[in-house]
Amino acid sequence: MLANTVLALSLLPVSFAHFTLDWPKARGSAENTAGDFPCGGYADVQQQRTDFPISGAPLQLNLGHEQTNIAVYMAVGDNPGSGFSVVMRPQFQVQGLGDFCIGQISVPSGVNVSDGTKASIQVVSNAHANGGLYQCTDVTLRSASLSTSDYDSHCKNGTNIEISQQNISGNPNGTSTEDHSPSGSAGAATPSPTPGAASHVKAASWAMGFIGVAGLALL
Template identity: 40%
Template sequence: MKFAPLAVLASLSLGVHAHFRLLFPEPRGVFVADQEPNFCGGYSDVTTNRTTFPLEGGFFRIRQGHEDWSTSVLVSVAPNPNSFDTFKSGGEDLYARFWANESKTGNFCIPLDLSASGVSGVEDGANVTIQIVLNGGDGQLYQCADLTLSSNYTFPSDIQSACVNETADHTAHGTETSTSPSTSETAGSSGSGNGQLGGFEHLPVLSALGAGVVGALIAIAL
């Protein structure tokens, strides 16, 4: 019986998610850790104050605290996307960026060229919603941002200057860590940036999960 508390703690630890924060563009609502495993991080309704976003040469910024993670971006052109089905067409996910993986934790600025998605309706002047999906090995997490696309919009200098990659010295689940700046890419650059996330290459990821632990992670470059 004296080992029961340890067993309880071990079982609880398997259910802990490594949270991430969408820093840019502005997410639908304030960060709520317990809601991140849910659609759009718990925010099902579209915001009225959309972020103006370039049709080409865009990027998104995240902070996350899990090693060996992968991320993708889904896009919806529905007026009020309020379910996972509104990010699908014919039962297939509408990807703005396919799965890509990274081994380090920290802050990341990742290129996002929405014009290259090939999704019908993603065009100049369109209202769209992107859903950032992150898998750190213990289940998928979600954050959404509502955008208005513009073919002639460029980011202000303060947003541009914030597009840097910083890798953390150690894992911290959704908290601040000491960081060391790595080589950063200009927004929209075709360079590889930090790990495999900096460029536009599409890297589908298959992962087998068991009891909250990654069983396998295979990246296949198309």
């Protein structure tokens, strides 16, 4: 029974060890490119964008590490490439696994946008080795706010998950914070591309170690 349990759990996707951006819908997620800047290797913008209120909306993540550093950046434009220069949420640290909602992510005051402006949002987390992990979503900014029911449907938190530190200097990928913001933006940081095979190997071993313990707990 032990062998069967461990074997079944070992077949779970290794992406469990990282994070996913579940809403707004991410461009895509692949374990072998998760550390590629920008957007985890998904350079092409989505044809179907999500309407995102300028005044703020949640980002729904699923976290696969017990401790995760996160920051949120935005790039304005139809196809902004790697220009994620607007800081929407400075680096903070989360304790816990599973569903995590970053509430009320809004466009900083002073950034020149209006109803219908196209933009891309990038969530960056630490890779628990070298570099960062990246997920992007493409949005159309809107003046209208989300209804309470729509907001709540995209904002869920798992049990025992919480923010442990806020306003941490630097970026989750290990680089320092630098001001590359266009005039009027509320601070900026440009994460550097630091994928590296080592980060994926370490993450994979962590996942398998966690799965092994979980398998024993099920006996």
